[in-house]
Each structure stands twice: as C-alpha cells, then as structure tokens.
Amino acid sequence: MKIRNLVITVAVLAALSAVAFLRSRPRSAPASDPRVGTAVLDSDTASRAAGLTVSDQGKKVELARGADGAWRVTSYFDLPADFDKIARFVQDLNESKVDRFVTSSPDRIGRMEFKDSAVSLRDSGGKEIWGVTLGKTPENGNGRFIRFGAEPRAYFSGMHVWLDTDAKGWANPQIVPMKPDEVVKIEIGFGEGAPVEVTRARKDAPWAAAAPPPGKKLSPDKVAPVLASLTALRFSDTSEASDPAAAEAAKSARTFRLTASDGRTVSVTLGRKPEEKRLKAPVADAKEALVPQPGVPGEKPEPKPIAPEMETVPAGPVFAVVSSSDAKAPVNEMMRRRSFKVDDYAFTGLPQKADELFEDVKAK
Numbered sequence: 001m002k003i004r005n006l007v008i009t010v011a012v013l014a015a016l017s018a019v020a021f022l023r024s025r026p027r028s029a030p031a032s033d034p035r036v037g038t039a040v041l042d043s044d045t046a047s048r049a050a051g052l053t054v055s056d057q058g059k060k061v062e063l064a065r066g067a068d069g070a071w072r073v074t075s076y077f078d079l080p081a082d083f084d085k086i087a088r089f090v091q092d093l094n095e096s097k098v099d100r101f102v103t104s105s106p107d108r109i110g111r112m113e114f115k116d117s118a119v120s121l122r123d124s125g126g127k128e129i130w131g132v133t134l135g136k137t138p139e140n141g142n143g144r145f146i147r148f149g150a151e152p153r154a155y156f157s158g159m160h161v162w163l164d165t166d167a168k169g170w171a172n173p174q175i176v177p178m179k180p181d182e183v184v185k186i187e188i189g190f191g192e193g194a195p196v197e198v199t200r201a202r203k204d205a206p207w208a209a210a211a212p213p214p215g216k217k218l219s220p221d222k223v224a225p226v227l228a229s230l231t232a233l234r235f236s237d238t239s240e241a242s243d244p245a246a247a248e249a250a251k252s253a254r255t256f257r258l259t260a261s262d263g264r265t266v267s268v269t270l271g272r273k274p275e276e277k278r279l280k281a282p283v284a285d286a287k288e289a290l291v292p293q294p295g296v297p298g299e300k301p302e303p304k305p306i307a308p309e310m311e312t313v314p315a316g317p318v319f320a321v322v323s324s325s326d327a328k329a330p331v332n333e334m335m336r337r338r339s340f341k342v343d344d345y346a347f348t349g350l351p352q353k354a355d356e357l358f359e360d361v362k363a364k
Contacts, residue, residue, distance in 0.1 A: 176230060185258070250319070
C-alpha cells in the first residue's frame with residue numbers, strides 16, 4: 001500500500017509540475033511586423049505620386065506633377081521644381097528602413113512627440129497614397145520614431161532626412177534652357193556699339209569672331225567663361241513682375257543671344273541700376289557755420305552756408321530676363337510671372353568691353 005500511495009503521490013506531483021511549467025513558460029514571440037525591414041517609402045508608391053507635401057515646424061511646401069510629367073512648386077508661384085532635389089529626397093526615404101516596431105500604446109506614442117514633421121504623397125486625384133510622421137529622436141541613438149498615416153503604431157527608423165520647408169529652395173534655379181555643348185553661336189552685347197558675334201562649327205571646334213577689329217584676333221580663352229556663365233545662370237530670388245527695380249535695371253541692360261546647332265535661340269538680358277553719386281539730403285536742424293571775415297578787424301563773424309556733401313548710392317540688384325525661341329519652353333511663362341534676380345558676379349564677371357575679347361595678332 002505504501003508503495004501504491006507513493007506512486008500516486010508522485011504522479012499527482014508530476015501532473016501539477018507540468019501544469020505549472022505550461023503556465024509559467026515564456027510565451028512565444030508574436031509574428032514579426034510586416035513593415036520591419038522594409039523601406040520607409042517603396043519605389044512603386046513613389047512612382048505613382050503626382051503630389052508631394054513636406055511640413056515641419058508650422059511651415060509647409062507643396063509640389064505637384066503635371067500631365068506633362070514635369071514637377072512644379074505650387075507653393076512658389078508654380079515655378080518648375082528642381083527634379084534632382086526631389087529624386088534625392090525620395091531616394092533618402094527609399095534607402096531608410098523601418099528598423100523595428102516600438103509600440104501601439106497610445107500613452108507611449110503620446111510621448112514620442114509626433115507633431116507636424118511629416119511627408120505625404122498624393123495621386124493625380126489629390127488623394128493621399130502614403131504618409132509618414134516623424135517623432136523625436138530616441139535618447140539612446142540617432143534616427144526618428146515614425147508613424148505611417150493614421151495608424152496607431154509607432155516604429156523606429158535610423159533615417160536621416162531633411163524636411164526642407166523653404167518653398168523657393170525646391171524650385172529649379174536654372175533659367176537658361178540650353179547646354180554649353182549645344183551652342184554654336186554667341187552674340188555678346190555691350191552697353192554701346194554692336195555686339196561681338198562668335199561662332200564655331202561644332203562643340204569641340206575653336207571659336208572664331210565674325211569681324212575682329214583690325215590687327216586683333218579672338219582670344220581663345222575668353223569665350224568659354226562667357227558661355228559657361230550664361231548657360232549656368234541661376235536665379236537667387238524673385239519679385240513681382242512689375243518690380244520697379246527690375247524696370248530700372250532694364251535701362252542699363254546688356255543682351256546676349258545663344259544659338260544652338262538645331263537653330264533654337266535663347267536671349268539673355270542682364271541689367272542693374274548703376275551706382276549713383278548725388279547730393280546728400282540736408283539735415284533739417286543743420287545750422288550755418290559762423291566764419292570770421294578776413295581783413296575786417298573787429299567785425300563780427302558772418303554765417304556761411306555748410307558745404308554740400310555727396311553720397312554714394314550703391315548699384316541695384318542684377319535682374320535677368322530670358323526668352324526662348326521655343327514657344328513651349330517653360331522659361332517664357334516664368335518670365336511673365338516674376339522678375340528674376342541673379343548674383344552680382346553673373347553680371348560683373350562678364351567682359352565689360354569688346355576689347356577684352358581680343359588680343360593682338362603677332363607678327364610672323
């Protein structure tokens with residue numbers, strides 16, 4: 001009996017131990033989140049986008065792709081967008097991975113500082129097809145907490161993406177629609193006299209002047225910088241099309257004309273209001289100086305007017321007006337909408353006199 005009772009007791013204890021083990025053993029890990037390990041923005045979704053919105057710290061910029069496939073900055077006068085910048089931005093999002101799922105707890109999500117730092121894509125109908133909101137950077141590392149759309153789930157990504165909300169910074173600053181290799185003829189205008197015309201047979205041929213001055217020839221190293229400067233012309237800022245400063249600049253402008261091998265032409269006019277010397281405005285409470293009159297002893301000094309002073313008014317900003325013979329070129333519409341300012345050197349760095357383009361012909 002004792003042996004039988006002992007066997008029963010051992011069996012009961014074994015059963016209880018089995019139940020305790022089953023209750024206390026670690027639960028199996030839940031299935032991995034399907035987003036983990038994937039790109040923050042996949043290539044297929046990016047290719048379907050017809051609109052892009054970037055927002056951060058109370059600012060927002062919007063871009064849209066037209067039926068012609070060209071992107072424009074709707075937040076900045078609908079000017080053509082810098083496609084290379086868009087491509088780099090999308091690439092950064094595509095190369096960023098969802099590293100891990102963090103939480104679905106509303107309390108924890110609330111502490112991750114999801115505010116208005118966000119990126120979204122829209123389809124051609126204006127419907128959002130993808131969106132991500134960026135939270136704070138964790139205390140123990142780089143990257144950001146992120147949320148997709150309105151999902152109640154937070155993830156972590158080691159992403160490094162700059163949310164640029166300066167609308168002008170998304171516009172393509174290039175305003176001359178012609179590449180250096182296309183140009184076979186340049187007309188270089190000056191303030192006075194006829195323009196200097198230089199031509200070449202093809203892109204790798206030497207430049208030649210149509211009518212060099214007597215005893216002169218075209219300096220071979222003078223044309224290339226002119227061509228590079230004109231074709232690389234970029235705007236630094238814009239203003240209203242009716243800007244009075246642009247009208248003043250047009251009075252002291254120079255015009256350059258580029259002709260491509262296919263016959264297209266692009267006209268570039270650069271101008272600025274020149275520096276001005278003028279009388280300084282009199283001070284309202286200025287007093288006349290008392291100067292003794294020479295040769296009249298004992299005479300009281302008589303007032304003498306203060307000599308007028310001159311002041312220098314700096315030259316105005318440089319404005320560029322560009323037009324293309326191609327009626328469909330976007331630059332033509334751009335110029336109707338805005339006035340375009342360029343860096344001073346784009347104007348002052350060009351030859352200021354025709355003589356600068358030539359050198360003496362050496363006697364043989």
